[in-house]
Amino acid sequence: MEFSLQQLKQFDGSDASKPIYVAVKGRVFDVSTGKSFYGPGGPYCIFSGKDASRALAKMSKNEEDVCASLDGLTEKEMGVLNDWEKKFEAKYPVIGRVV
Numbered sequence: 850m851e852f853s854l855q856q857l858k859q860f861d862g863s864d865a866s867k868p869i870y871v872a873v874k875g876r877v878f879d880v881s882t883g884k885s886f887y888g889p890g891g892p893y894c895i896f897s898g899k900d901a902s903r904a905l906a907k908m909s910k911n912e913e914d915v916c917a918s919l920d921g922l923t924e925k926e927m928g929v930l931n932d933w934e935k936k937f938e939a940k941y942p943v944i945g946r947v948v
């Protein structure tokens with residue numbers, strides 16, 4: 850399935866009848882089973898319905914970092930991001946891509 854960023858936003862956990870999605874490097878993961886992290890009031894709900902790549906790379910929960918841009922990331926930050934990607938792959942199904 851393909852999602853625009855705007856479509857992805859509908860899956861931010863605010864509607865309990867919908868799944869929760871987080872994108873990492875353009876791949877959309879269904880993180881619904883991690884509702885305690887990504888659901889309303891969860892510690893990482895800021896990532897929900899978004900591509901969180903930059904924030905994950907920088908270990909940041911700042912709103913301005915919650916985007917797909919990898920511009921200017923250090924090699925170390927890219928490594929952190931790749932480790933998160935592996936964690937997500939192991940834990941959550943990929944259901945599509947951001948286009």
Ligand code: HEM
Pocket residue numbers: 880883886893904905906907908909910940
């Ligand atoms: C004081 C700071 C922090 C503490 C104490 C903390 C603690 C935790 C704990 C206990 C887990 C669960 C690990 C597990 O059982 O798998 C976790 C997961 C996670 N943390 Fe943090 N964290 C902190 C900061 C951050 C920051 C700044 C980020 C920003 C990227 C972050 C992103 C995540 C993500 C994405 C997960 C994975 C959730 C999942 O399994 O889907 N954490 N954190």
